[in-house]
Amino acid sequence: MLRRALLILIVLSAAQAFAGTGKILIINIDAAGTGFNDPTPVAPAGGNNGTTLGQQRLNVFLAAAEKWQNLLDTNVDIRVQASFAPISDCNVLGFAGPVSWKVNTDSLPLPNVWYPVALANKFANRDLEPGLDDIQVRFNSDVDKDKCLADTSFYYGLDGSEGSNIDLFVVVLHELGHGLGVSGAAGAPGFRDNLPSVTDIHTYDATLGLRWNQMSQEQRLVSVTNTGHLAWDGTEVRNAAGRFLQAPTILDVAAPPAVAATYEAGLASFGASTENTISGRVTLATDAETPDGPTTTDGCSAFSNASAVAGRIALVDRGTCTFVTKARNAQAAGAIGIVIVDNTRKDCIPPAMGGAASDLTIPVVSITADNGDRLKTQLNANASVEVTVRRQPGQLSGTTPEGFVRLFTPCTFVVGSSIHHWDTPASPNLLMEPSVNSDLLHGVDLTIYQLLDIGWSMPPRSGRRILKK
Amino acid sequence: MPRRVFIAVMLAALAATAASASDEACTRDILKPVGAPAQRVILDALFEKSAADVYGRGIEVLVVRIGLDGKPVLACVDSAEAAKRFLETPIENVARKAREK
Numbered sequence: 001m002l003r004r005a006l007l008i009l010i011v012l013s014a015a016q017a018f019a020g021t022g023k024i025l026i027i028n029i030d031a032a033g034t035g036f037n038d039p040t041p042v043a044p045a046g047g048n049n050g051t052t053l054g055q056q057r058l059n060v061f062l063a064a065a066e067k068w069q070n071l072l073d074t075n076v077d078i079r080v081q082a083s084f085a086p087i088s089d090c091n092v093l094g095f096a097g098p099v100s101w102k103v104n105t106d107s108l109p110l111p112n113v114w115y116p117v118a119l120a121n122k123f124a125n126r127d128l129e130p131g132l133d134d135i136q137v138r139f140n141s142d143v144d145k146d147k148c149l150a151d152t153s154f155y156y157g158l159d160g161s162e163g164s165n166i167d168l169f170v171v172v173l174h175e176l177g178h179g180l181g182v183s184g185a186a187g188a189p190g191f192r193d194n195l196p197s198v199t200d201i202h203t204y205d206a207t208l209g210l211r212w213n214q215m216s217q218e219q220r221l222v223s224v225t226n227t228g229h230l231a232w233d234g235t236e237v238r239n240a241a242g243r244f245l246q247a248p249t250i251l252d253v254a255a256p257p258a259v260a261a262t263y264e265a266g267l268a269s270f271g272a273s274t275e276n277t278i279s280g281r282v283t284l285a286t287d288a289e290t291p292d293g294p295t296t297t298d299g300c301s302a303f304s305n306a307s308a309v310a311g312r313i314a315l316v317d318r319g320t321c322t323f324v325t326k327a328r329n330a331q332a333a334g335a336i337g338i339v340i341v342d343n344t345r346k347d348c349i350p351p352a353m354g355g356a357a358s359d360l361t362i363p364v365v366s367i368t369a370d371n372g373d374r375l376k377t378q379l380n381a382n383a384s385v386e387v388t389v390r391r392q393p394g395q396l397s398g399t400t401p402e403g404f405v406r407l408f409t410p411c412t413f414v415v416g417s418s419i420h421h422w423d424t425p426a427s428p429n430l431l432m433e434p435s436v437n438s439d440l441l442h443g444v445d446l447t448i449y450q451l452l453d454i455g456w457s458m459p460p461r462s463g464r465r466i467l468k469k
Numbered sequence: 470m471p472r473r474v475f476i477a478v479m480l481a482a483l484a485a486t487a488a489s490a491s492d493e494a495c496t497r498d499i500l501k502p503v504g505a506p507a508q509r510v511i512l513d514a515l516f517e518k519s520a521a522d523v524y525g526r527g528i529e530v531l532v533v534r535i536g537l538d539g540k541p542v543l544a545c546v547d548s549a550e551a552a553k554r555f556l557e558t559p560i561e562n563v564a565r566k567a568r569e570k
Binding site: 090091092093094095096097098101116136149150151152164165166171174175178183184185186187188197321322324346354355418420421434435436437438 | 527528529530531532533534535536537538539540541542543544545546547548551552554556
């Protein structure tokens with residue numbers, strides 16, 4: 001009996017040890033009366049019972065921190081230096097990142113690789129910089145001021161009912177993801193002291209078949225604009241991707257032969273699902289030049305060639321008015337679907353289209369400007385352009401043909417157009433896409449698996465099987 | 470004797486479990502505010518590299534525009550160039566409400 005009792009004690013102790021004792025600590029550095037300590041009275045909203053602006057801000061941070069904390073196994077506290085204070089202009093919501101990076105410290109699994117300090121602490125099983133913070137997060141308190149962002153401000157509810165406001169909970173989840181390691185020790189594609197960050201050794205160029213740590217700086221400079229082919233190479237993400245991503249939507253052009261190909265399509269957050277395949281002839285829609293739509297192909301007013309568009313798939317240009325407006329005009333003209341052509345060539349990725357409209361029943365997709373030009377050339381030559389909008393079975397959206405989840409890699413190089421995000425064609429949208437989309441649920445989807453790939457672990461109690469979208 | 474040892478061991482085990490449970494409940498700490506009022510930071514300064522840290526810190530910055538439908542459009546970037554590109558690109562997502570005001 002004594003032996004059995006000792007066994008129970010050992011098992012309980014072991015379980016406790018495995019669960020990890022580390023917590024995510026929100027270190028409020030704001031001065032009295034400001035930021036997290038703002039005493040302005042507010043009404044409780046969306047499950048946030050704070051009665052002051054400062055308390056509601058803090059409650060959101062605590063809830064987001066708890067979400068991550070319940071998924072990460074560490075014995076070392078993670079100190080998040082948090083602040084709500086003025087930042088430049090209203091267009092800057094906030095910033096975040098690891099406070100420091102570590103290389104060749106205690107117990108790091110790989111030599112000569114930079115790790116964010118919170119992860120380095122986990123491996124060392126001690127705080128490598130006692131008393132110093134691990135992650136810095138600061139948000140712009142001016143966003144809540146009248147006229148800063150027109151009528152938009154932060155939403156402090158915890159129920160995802162932000163409407164036209166900014167869901168702070170999702171934004172904090174995203175920023176903490178960066179702080180925990182979805183980041184780099186140097187601006188991409190550079191290396192700090194010629195050593196890769198732990199994310200760099202999972203950054204894979206599917207064209208070259210090489211990871212970034214296997215490339216020269218010159219190769220990485222090319223790789224960072226290799227749109228659609230720069231991806232995350234990690235077992236955890238690859239195994240989990242099918243639980244979070246659906247089949248991609250494509251525009252299959254059957255005729256004329258000169259442009260017959262499969263084009264990547266961007267999705268709208270409104271309109272009919274592309275699960276239902278539609279096929280038809282494409283017609284370039286035209287409308288009057290108006291102040292709300294200064295070109296004849298922007299689809300911003302009622303189509304002047306509605307009879308030609310009826311029963312077909314309308315093609316219009318992006319720009320000036322909302323995607324919803326264009327789709328409404330197409331539907332009113334009797335189109336069975338609408339293709340919106342991007343008006344910028346900087347990304348080479350068909351844009352995802354936000355908006356909401358329960359009255360829209362036709363599918364809405366986008367294509368890149370280059371692909372739009374190909375189709376328009378044929379249409380202007382009176383060729384019959386026949387297309388099908390459908391899902392592509394056997395593949396996942398936002399992945400390479402080889403099955404790697406793509407990283408955000410716009411084709412125009414701008415220093416810091418951050419590859420530390422998933423690519424925008426991923427559907428449903430993911431937490432760590434660069435645009436932090438408004439349709440996100442309050443989960444951490446693939447990001448937790450990305451963190452597992454770089455060395456974090458999950459406590460047994462969280463159970464990976466429950467992590468679904 | 471074995472029974473006493475058994476009881477003692479089980480009590481210790483229960484105490485350990487209870488400690489673990491209470492530890493889980495205490496999921497976060499908050500320190501008292503210690504800072505002076507924070508200085509306003511400008512966009513370029515967010516990405517400036519100090520002499521001691523020429524590589525920066527891998528900071529990610531969220532910038533926002535308001536779309537024609539009145540909803541925010543966000544972009545997470547890690548350089549001033551990328552931030553300005555997003556903010557200056559003439560897309561349909563310009564602030565109609567701001568313009569009206």
